[in-house]
Amino acid sequence: MNIVSIAIKEMKTSFRNPTTLFFALGLPVILILALGTIFLDSFKSTITIGDMKVLYMEQPNTPFSKEFQMFMNEASNSKVFFEKAENPEDSKKKVEQNSYDGYVELNKHGIYFYQNDNKTIGGNVIQGMLNTFVDQSNLANSAKVDQLVLMTMDMKDDYIKETTIYSNKQPRAIDYFSVSMTTMMILFGTANAIHLISEERKRNTADRLIVAPITKLEIFLGKIFGSVFINTFYFLVVIVISKYIFNANWGANLGVVIFVLITEVFLATSLGVIIGSITKSAKVANSVIQVVAIVTTIFSGTFYKMEDISGVFYLNPLNWVNEAILDLIYANDFSTATLAIVLNIVVSLLFLLVTITLLHRREGL
Amino acid sequence: MKVLEMKGLTKKFGDFIAVDNVTLTVAEGEIFGFLGPNGAGKSTSIHMISGLLRSTFGQINILGKDIVKHRKFAKMNIGIVPQDLAIYEDLTVYENVKFFAGLYGLRGSRLKEQVAEALEFVGLSDKHNSYPINFSGGMKRRLNIACAIAHRPKLLIMDEPTVGIDPQTRNYILDSIKKLNKMGSTIIYTSHYMEEVEEICTRIAIVDHGKVIVEGTKEQLQAVVTDKKDIWIEVKSNKNIRAQEIEKIKGVESIQIDERVIKIHSDMDINNLNQIIQYFLSNEIEIRSVEEKSSNLENVFLTLTGRNLRD
Known part of the structure; x- marks a missing residue:
């Protein structure tokens, strides 16, 4: 007391x-x-980014092919334009030379995203969009197919890292x-x-x-x-x-x-x-x-x-x-x-x- | 009943002995005076009694119980009015007294009742919601007392409570002490003002250099120096007075020259008043009045220690 x-x-x-x-x-x-x-x-985080170009290649039997086509159409509204790649190695080289902002490879296991480490803003934007796509697909199809995984390939260090959902707040x-x-x-x-x-x-x-x-x-x-x-x-x-x-x-x-x-x-x-x-x-x-x-x-x-x-x-x-x-x-x-x-x-x-x-x-x- | 007993009380600070083997008792109902000059050991003794300092040697009993073994009991029965104001200026008068009284275990209606009683006693009832920061020195002193008495201590210790205050407040405090004593409190009063101690104390201990030189009632102490007298001569001016010449007069032991009063301490048995007056007249020093006083506590101290209380 x-x-x-x-x-x-x-x-x-x-x-x-x-x-x-x-x-x-x-x-x-x-x-x-x-x-x-x-x-x-x-403290303003708004940065103006111009058009972004992304190469993509789709393996046969990709389960989410249809959804990804829709995603690419939607992405074009955000000035992210996807172009079909001819050759994986050639595509990666073009990304490395800064001709493209990234290269996406789709197969039955998930999405592989290759980005040039020198262009982090554009790469991060595309990565964020892919993340959202992966999340939404997982939610919609969780009972039917295996979980999709987004793998980011760093061109500079040549290693693979699994990305997490990135908060933009x-x-x-x-x-x-x-x-x-x-x-x-x-x-x-x-x-x-x-x-x-x-x-x-x-x-x-x-x-x-x-x-x-x-x-x-x-x-x-x-x-x-x-x-x-x-x-x-x-x-x-x-x-x-x-x-x-x-x-x-x-x-x-x-x-x-x-x-x-x-x-x-x-x-x-x-x-x-x-x-x-x-x-x-x-x-x-x-x-x-x-x-x-x-x-x-x-x-x-x-x-x-x-x-x-x-x-x-x-x-x-x-x-x-x-x-x-x-x-x-x-x-x-x-x-x-x-x-x-x-x-x-x-x-x-x-x-x-x-x-x-x-x-x-x-x-x- | 013995309210306080000190047995062989000693306090050392390194090699310095502040209190040296003091043995004293204070009985219930007394106003016990601790008289001595600054640095005599009064406050150190008081601090040991109230638990602020630990003794180096010796024992202190409050109401028959050792304060080391029964610390809480001893503290419950002691109230202290420190020399310096010890109040919170950002708490109201009521909050100050309530806070300190609450530390003694008082709660609820009993707490309210005793706080109101203490404020009534010091005449601050109508100021209970005021902040002491705006008070005069005298009002703060009264609050200082209220904070010490609200829990109704059996032993109230007042450590030089009149230092640096105006005469009106001083008289108020002395009257309060007498009243509290009549209401049943035993009081220890420390001072280096012998007039105050003479006025209110029923028993007195004179201390110097940490030791009790003499102890007893005022009459018992004065009896120590019955062979001495004081002659006070009021003059128009002290210009031509030479202390060395007066000290040559037979029986004169010491002289104190104030602005208009010359205090001569002399041997009681030698009739030297005529010679002293003759000195003043022959040096054309105008005398206004002459008064012969019997010995007081100041003289007792002077006789026993060879120096004045305020040296």
């Missing part, structure tokens, strides 16, 4: 602090709107910055967390808390929970504003997205308290947190879109959380989210354990 009382007190004092409110609510909303507007064109600027500003705001909550304990000393209320019949652990946990709850409330408000006022896309897995963000709040709070407890003064703690904030923000996709987050960049919490959320929204992929959740919780528990040990050894708070 004491933990709840302390958590409620923590939430009240945070909510009544205008500076905290501005940085937790006002600033991210302003930045989402500003960056979403400024970088509107940088990409975030707009407002979508992207809604995610990145929210995660940045949460991580910057570390700056408030470093004062969770020292603020009590500054107000002289630390002595009152210690002389009360409660343990240091209760005080500590009350403060952690209070901080996590109020910061969760702040980011939920940001999500609601960005989703319903700015029309940002938060995807179909919002519950999991929120859970990932809660674990980030937990991480930010734990990082704050450990910095607060190992540094000797609030001034030093503030300096440390400024360095952490600058480094994590610069080496993350907070203000620009990072195409590839790997290696040392993945060690940045902003990157692992951003990637997890974008994968949840745009690829329906839960694997990076699971990793981010585990990382956030494990690192947080480690930080809290060290802080509790240090606090236990200290006289007073």
Whole structure:
């Protein structure tokens, strides 16, 4: 019960602090709107592609021959024109020489698509169309024939890869910055967390808390929970504003997205308290947190879109959380989210354990 | 009944001994004064009693129970009014008192009742929804007291609560202490203002360099220095007064020169008043009044330690 009382007190004092409110609510909303507007064109995925030519060859007894003829007729409306090939080897050579965007071979097992790796946009478009055709055919004929498979042949490396359905959904600027500003705001909550304990000393209320019949652990946990709850409330408000006022896309897995963000709040709070407890003064703690904030923000996709987050960049919490959320929204992929959740919780528990040990050894708070 | 017992209490910070083998008892219903200069060990002792610091050696019992073995029991029965304000300026008056009282296990109607009672006692009932950030220093001090008494502690510790406050608030706090005592609270009052301790305390311990120099009622302490007297001479100006010349007069032990009052500490048995007045007249120093005072706690401290309380 004491933990709840302390958590409620923590939430009240945070909510009544205008500076905290501005940085937790006002600033991210302003930045989402500003960056979403400024970088509107940088996130456009529309590219004009001219006519595309594809060679095809059909083996006898191809079960989906009739459907493929219909598909080719439809494709011509999208300026993808199919021409019958005379010779497979000659066709592949023509693709390699960029005379054609691809070569398709049909047989009873499925579709083999050869594309020139130098012409990825056209090749990807054709590949996407073939994918759709394969999917639709599989759905329509699933009970009658074997599943169709689309095999993509890379001309450059000369190997075969099985393609997956490619999502053509990409975030707009407002979508992207809604995610990145929210995660940045949460991580910057570390700056408030470093004062969770020292603020009590500054107000002289630390002595009152210690002389009360409660343990240091209760005080500590009350403060952690209070901080996590109020910061969760702040980011939920940001999500609601960005989703319903700015029309940002938060995807179909919002519950999991929120859970990932809660674990980030937990991480930010734990990082704050450990910095607060190992540094000797609030001034030093503030300096440390400024360095952490600058480094994590610069080496993350907070203000620009990072195409590839790997290696040392993945060690940045902003990157692992951003990637997890974008994968949840745009690829329906839960694997990076699971990793981010585990990382956030494990690192947080480690930080809290060290802080509790240090606090236990200290006289007073 | 003994509300507090300290047995051989010692606190060391490295090589420095802040509290040195202190043994004291405080009985129920007392206002016990801890008198001593800054750095004498008063606050360190108070911090050990209230659980803020661990003792290096010795034992502390609250209501007969060891505070180490019965930490929660001891804490439940102690209230502390710290020297500095210890309130949340972004919580209302009511929320402040309710929060701290709630930590002592009070819930529901009992909590509301005792919070209201504490606010009534400090005269802040009509301000219960106000934020203390807008309060005067005196009102904040009253809230500071309310936060310490709402759970009705058996032992209330007040650690120099009058430092740096205006006379009106100081009088209010001293009156409150007397009232709380009449209502049944045992109080430990630390101060380096001997006038306050003389005014309110029923028993006093004078501490210096971490040790209790003397302990007893005000009368018992004054009896230690019955052979001394103070002569206070009010003058128009202290311009021509030379302390060394007055100290040469037989029986004079020390002299303190304020702007308009000259305080001379002297041997009781030697009648030297005529000689002292003669010094002032011969140096053309205009005397406004002369007063001979019997010994006070300041003198007790001076006699026992050789220095003033505020040195």
